[in-house]
Amino acid sequence: MNSIPLAILGGSDLRPGRLPTATPTLHPLALYKGASLRFAGRMLIDELIERFRSVPGWGPIYIAGPESVYAGSRGACDVIDTDGSVGENVRAAIEALRVRHDGRPLAITTCDILPQPDELRLLLSRYRADRPCDAWYPLVRVPGDREALGDFGWKPRYFVVPSARCRPVPVLPGHLMIVDPDALRLELIYDLLDIAYRTRNRRLESRKSVLLRHEVGQLLLQDLRHVAGLRLPTLTCTVLRSGLRIARLLQRRSLPVEQLERFIRNITVRSRHRRRHPRRPIRIPVVDALGLAKDIDTEEEARSLGTRS
Incomplete structure (x- = not known):
């Protein structure tokens, strides 16, 4: 069975995200975490690479970050030289992996x-x-058990309904995605990733406002291009309608995962691809893998995972 090529984002976080006002004792990090944080005497990213390599099915593995920073990595991975925003780094990773692994799903x-x-x-x-x-x-x-999150317990969580007859459950974002690049509206996704990262620790209402201010003009411009190309200008309506429905149901704590998958598909999958493959879904499973949600944003979180700068 084919392995999944994987890019690990290792770009800068030199402008740390704003923390909630209820967490005044936390100290945000501002560094190249994959290289500057150490675990068992080596780069944090090298420990992560080893863990992925210990599980057959992941790989080959690449680092998407500045080559000058990761030249000292002992992970024996090719470095995709990039050091922009999250969206720019994901773009660089996907473009590089598509050249080397054309037609295959890619993991980030x-x-x-x-x-x-x-x-x-x-x-x-x-x-x-x-x-x-x-x-x-x-x-x-x-x-x-709220204590299971420890120093990560401050992170904003959301509530979704995993399946019919289930109660809403609290969830955190998993820091992994596997995509078919040929199916997706990649330019839109890069923009959305930048917004999501900049607003990652804000309340849902604030994130929605930023998204609307930033994206409406871009979507309208793309629809004008569709008109010029004799295509229906439906992108703005589709994206905004689905996005606002997601936000409304999240606020009510009543968003079924099945609906979330459909809304995300409407937003991110190209119309032509949806028509060609009407039964190919977006999948957003709820998993018990807490290590995937414990991304290090603060000095306190770094210490709790046994890392040091």
């Missing part, structure tokens, strides 16, 4: 997590069970 993760090998096996198994799909992005179930 971040350098500041330390999932356990058992969690990586679980994720691979769930993804294979969900294939074929245009994109696969897991949400991580928050455990009932």
Whole structure:
């Protein structure tokens, strides 16, 4: 069975995200976390590479970050030289991997997590069970024991309904996605990733406002291009309608995962691809893999995972 090429984002975080006002004792990090944080005496990114390599099915593995920073990595990975925003780094990673692995699904993760090998096996198994799909992005179930999150407990969480007859469950974003690049509106996704990252620690209402201000003009411009190309100008309406429905149901804590998958498909999958492959879904499973949600944003989180700068 084919392995999944994987790019680990290792770009800069030199402007740390704004933390919630209720967390005044936390100290945000501002550094190249994959290289500057150390785990067991080596780069954090090298530990992450080793964990992925311990699970057959992931790879080959690449680092998407500045070559000058990761030249000292002992992970024996090719470096995709990039150091822009999250969206720009994802763009560089996908463009490089498409050249080397054309037609294959591609995985993207971040350098500041330390999932356990058992969690990586679980994720691979769930993804294979969900294939074929245009994109696969897991949400991580928050455990009932609040102490399990430790220093990561401040992170904003959302509530979704995993399946029919289930109660809403709290989830955190999983820092991994597997995508079919040929299926997706990549330029839109790069923009959305930048907005999501800049607003990652804000309340939902604030994130929605930023998204609307930033994206409406871009969407209208793209629809004008569609008109010029004798295509229907439906992008703005489709994206905004689906995005606002997601926000409204999240606020009500009543968003079924099945609906979330349909809304995300409407937003991110190209219309032509949807017509050609009407049954290929977006999959957003709720998984028990807490290591995937514990991304290091603060000095306190770094210490709790056993890393140091």
